Amino acid sequence: MIAPPSTTETLPEILQNISDTVSPLDKMLLERKEECWLMLNKTFVATSVSTTAPGLFCPGTFDGWSCWPETPAGSSAHAPCPEFITGFDPNRMAHKECLENGTWFRHPSSGQVWSNYTTCVNIDDLNWRQQVNRIYETGYSVSLVALLMSLGILFYFKSLRCARTTLHMNLFASFAINNALWLLWYRIVVNQPEVIVENGEGCKVLHVILHYFLLTNYAWMLCEGFYLHTLLVAAFISESRLVKWLYGLGWAMPLAPTIIYTSLRASNHDANDTKECWINESPYTIVLIVPVCASMVLNLIFLCNILRVLLLKLRAGPRVGSSRPSSTLLQALRATLLLVPLLGLHYLVTPFRPSENHPWEGIYEVTSAITASFQGLCVATLFCFCNGEVVAQIKRRWQHLMFRPRANSCTATTVSVRQIVRSNGGNGILMDEDNV
Incomplete structure (x- = not known):
């Protein structure tokens, strides 16, 4: 059996060393991490003084969001979905797979130990x-x-x-x-x-x-x-x-x-x-x-x-x-x-x-x-x-835009011819406007 991570600092000491610029979310995650360590330490001490069951186990761990207890090989651990993540339903459960060899499942793409939170989202x-x-x-x-x-x-x-x-x-x-x-x-x-x-x-x-x-x-x-x-x-x-x-x-x-x-x-x-x-x-x-x-x-x-x-x-x-x-x-x-x-x-x-x-x-x-x-x-x-x-x-x-006079219209031509006739003193040949 592998012992869970431990720390020599208590939660008040950790928070005292945190800068004021740390967000409330980070402080809350630190609190969850400290609580997880305390729980895993108690579990480890309790199982150490008792008769240890044979078989492989995946060690208890904190993945950054949730605390996962020691889990027998070939089974799954379950934890409530974190309520502080936007879009997650806290009434649903996330899970983490413990493989037959006593190690936690790793994502095939990243190769990192992976917790399955996809079930936390209500797709519909x-x-x-x-x-x-x-x-x-x-x-x-x-x-x-x-x-x-x-x-x-x-x-x-x-x-x-x-x-x-x-x-x-x-x-x-x-x-x-x-x-x-x-x-x-x-x-x-x-x-x-x-x-x-x-x-x-x-x-x-x-x-x-x-x-x-x-x-x-x-x-x-x-x-x-x-x-x-x-x-x-x-x-x-x-x-x-x-x-x-x-x-x-x-x-x-x-x-x-x-x-x-x-x-x-x-x-x-x-x-x-x-x-x-x-x-x-x-x-x-x-x-x-x-x-x-x-x-x-x-x-x-x-x-x-x-x-x-x-x-x-x-x-x-x-x-x-x-x-x-x-x-x-x-x-x-x-x-x-x-x-x-x-x-x-x-x-x-x-x-x-x-x-x-x-x-x-x-x-x-x-x-x-x-x-x-x-x-x-x-x-x-x-x-x-x-x-x-x-x-x-x-x-x-x-x-006004559709019906305004244009330069090549009949009206403009008549006016232009009339001006030409008048400029010739009325001696032109196109005196009658009806002939235009």
């Missing part, structure tokens, strides 16, 4: 998660293209510039940046397990910036509702001054909850909150959900009051000197009414998230993926592609 669940991620990536890509097209249209047609379209452009920009960051997150973090395990500062910074722009989406939707409300209820306010206030509301207001969320999560000593690029849900996510829900509630209050004022104006008509709301204002109101519940659907269903392995978990994940990733497309469609003014401008521009 992994494929399902990858399909959901593809829905997210597809939705964010389509939304990003639609938003960039909308921004291009509003930039191109200067005649569309006004306070309302300025708000639309900021809303489009917020959604476009957020969608681009989500695509970056899926490409360089979610699809790169080594980045998640390394848990560097870069991916955490990306996480924070991404959620800041997520909050700006809802802040600018609140700006849209507040602008419509102010336009109808306080009609005499300066629009330029109102837009300046809304710039602060849309871009500056989300900074406060983002800073609070980042500070709380970074200062938390719970490993689940600080590991794996903060990819897992945290109890502090409520700090981000509250302002989103608050903006939705405020928008609904604004829109209900807008509808009340509109009904009063439409009923009163011109008899009391009140101006009837314009068609563009009504169109913007309809778009906002449709978007408010649609954009908040993802957060409205968050408290009702099914538990893991629940029959409705798949439906919830797909619904969340569709509603979250295609929000930008909905914003661009309702505020730009279906906007009557935008459609009219595009039609005019198209007609």
Whole structure:
């Protein structure tokens, strides 16, 4: 029988010699290694003082993740899958083969002693998660293209510039940046397990910036509702001054909850909150959900009051000197009414998230993926592609490009001949335009 590895240092002494730069994962692995050594030493002492059973045994060992006890030749040892590895199911078991000659199985490719952790991954669940991620990536890509097209249209047609379209452009920009960051997150973090395990500062910074722009989406939707409300209820306010206030509301207001969320999560000593690029849900996510829900509630209050004022104006008509709301204002109101519940659907269903392995978990994940990733497309469609003014401008521009006079047209030829005749003092031979 081969004795397990031993050490003259205790766990406190080992940890005392570790630099502060060592990650929590490395410290946790050192603790597991120390526990494994203690267990194997106890087992070795117990078997040494008792009658040793005949036969070959593979020695107890620690492979860097799990502790494997002394195992008889020709059999397998089993250990729970490590819960700290992303994608592993801790309810499953890994195994390690002890060969007939009393040595651990070596991988044929590397020649190194190998533990089989392939059973720790639920392949069906992994494929399902990858399909959901593809829905997210597809939705964010389509939304990003639609938003960039909308921004291009509003930039191109200067005649569309006004306070309302300025708000639309900021809303489009917020959604476009957020969608681009989500695509970056899926490409360089979610699809790169080594980045998640390394848990560097870069991916955490990306996480924070991404959620800041997520909050700006809802802040600018609140700006849209507040602008419509102010336009109808306080009609005499300066629009330029109102837009300046809304710039602060849309871009500056989300900074406060983002800073609070980042500070709380970074200062938390719970490993689940600080590991794996903060990819897992945290109890502090409520700090981000509250302002989103608050903006939705405020928008609904604004829109209900807008509808009340509109009904009063439409009923009163011109008899009391009140101006009837314009068609563009009504169109913007309809778009906002449709978007408010649609954009908040993802957060409205968050408290009702099914538990893991629940029959409705798949439906919830797909619904969340569709509603979250295609929000930008909905914003661009309702505020730009279906906007009557935008459609009219595009039609005019198209007609101008398709039907403008060309140099070799009949009209141009007639004008040119007429100019030639006039330049000859009317003495030319082509005086009649019908002969041209």
